[in-house]
Amino acid sequence: MEEVRESSAWVARNSSHVTIDSSGIEKVVEKMKESIPKVEWDYEGIHYFDNGPLTVQYLFVLDALNFCFWPDKDLNYDHLAKGLKDALLNDNSAFDADRLQKYTGPQLRELLKWPRPLPLEEERVRLLHEVGFELERSFEGKASKLVESCGKSAAKLVALVTRHFPGFRDHSVYKGHQVFLYKRAQIFAADLWGAFKGQGYGEFNDIGSITMFADYIVPAVLQQLGVLKYSSTLANAIQDSSEIGAGTEEEVELRACSIYAVEKMRELLSIKSGKQVLSVQLDLWLWSVGVQCPSLQHHRTLSIYY
Numbered sequence: 001m002e003e004v005r006e007s008s009a010w011v012a013r014n015s016s017h018v019t020i021d022s023s024g025i026e027k028v029v030e031k032m033k034e035s036i037p038k039v040e041w042d043y044e045g046i047h048y049f050d051n052g053p054l055t056v057q058y059l060f061v062l063d064a065l066n067f068c069f070w071p072d073k074d075l076n077y078d079h080l081a082k083g084l085k086d087a088l089l090n091d092n093s094a095f096d097a098d099r100l101q102k103y104t105g106p107q108l109r110e111l112l113k114w115p116r117p118l119p120l121e122e123e124r125v126r127l128l129h130e131v132g133f134e135l136e137r138s139f140e141g142k143a144s145k146l147v148e149s150c151g152k153s154a155a156k157l158v159a160l161v162t163r164h165f166p167g168f169r170d171h172s173v174y175k176g177h178q179v180f181l182y183k184r185a186q187i188f189a190a191d192l193w194g195a196f197k198g199q200g201y202g203e204f205n206d207i208g209s210i211t212m213f214a215d216y217i218v219p220a221v222l223q224q225l226g227v228l229k230y231s232s233t234l235a236n237a238i239q240d241s242s243e244i245g246a247g248t249e250e251e252v253e254l255r256a257c258s259i260y261a262v263e264k265m266r267e268l269l270s271i272k273s274g275k276q277v278l279s280v281q282l283d284l285w286l287w288s289v290g291v292q293c294p295s296l297q298h299h300r301t302l303s304i305y306y
């Protein structure tokens with residue numbers, strides 16, 4: 001994940017609209033260093049888990065669709081995770097590679113028991129087809145084969161996922177520089193690690209190489225904590241819920257500066273606590289804080305990446 005770290009650091013150095021406040025980082029770390037918040041994966045109890053390959057298939061489908069919930073004010077991540085879980089409990093072949101290639105928008109809605117079109121529904125369906133097609137073509141239809149071929153390396157898994165599945169290639173060109181953010185590919189590795197508790201399909205020797213997952217919740221939490229500071233124009237745009245275009249400087253800075261800031265928090269926390277802290281742990285904590293704060297104002301970008 002060096003390319004994610006390096007390119008995010010480049011954005012942070014050249015940023016125009018978002019700045020990272022090192023005194024804000026110090027304050028947060030000072031408060032956290034005695035007891036590093038440990039958030040259980042699936043603390044919500046909404047994910048499918050059977051300790052086997054079907055869980056891997058479930059998590060891959062989940063993360064293929066893990067983006068852009070906000071345009072429907074009642075929809076959130078929990079509906080997706082729980083909806084896909086119930087679908088699988090009802091029909092354990094629902095995510096077979098051949099079935100994934102055939103879903104239509106209305107069928108996906110029905111599967112998730114959602115009464116109206118999903119945000120970016122056509123894209124969601126297209127990405128499901130892509131996952132089914134490529135799993136069938138290269139991995140015997142099974143996401144578990146994809147994971148098995150990574151030799152317990154999360155970095156290899158992210159590389160393989162982004163190489164085979166164009167929908168996971170979450171990157172941007174910022175001031176002429178290619179920036180890699182890879183939110184859904186990285187969260188897939190983290191979800192495996194969390195669900196399988198670092199064993200079996202979730203065993204990765206390099207889980208520390210994963211960065212935080214640049215979504216629309218964590219940047220808002222970092223801003224509230226005083227870690228990120230926004231220009232007044234950007235702060236107003238977020239406050240007014242104005243849409244921020246995908247690939248704009250503002251959008252890339254919000255995401256890349258979040259990655260860089262969490263890396264800095266992790267480094268400082270590891271030094272101050274004398275324990276190795278993972279970005280995944282910090283992410284899960286920050287995200288859980290954010291989703292429990294209904295008044296949190298986040299940036300609004302129409303994107304298939306997060």
Ligand SMILES: Nc1nc2c(c(CN[C@H]3C=C[C@H](O)[C@@H]3O)cn2[C@@H]2O[C@H](COP(=O)(O)O)[C@@H](O)[C@H]2O)c(=O)[nH]1
Nearest residue numbers: 041042043066067069076077213215216217218287306
């Ligand atoms: N950085 C980060 N972003 C995350 C997650 C998760 C869920 N991870 C689960 C896995 C195990 C745990 O127990 C978690 O439940 C979703 N998201 C993002 O949030 C946004 C949705 O928000 P809202 O519209 O309010 O539901 C959307 O961009 C979605 O992609 C995370 O962990 N980290």
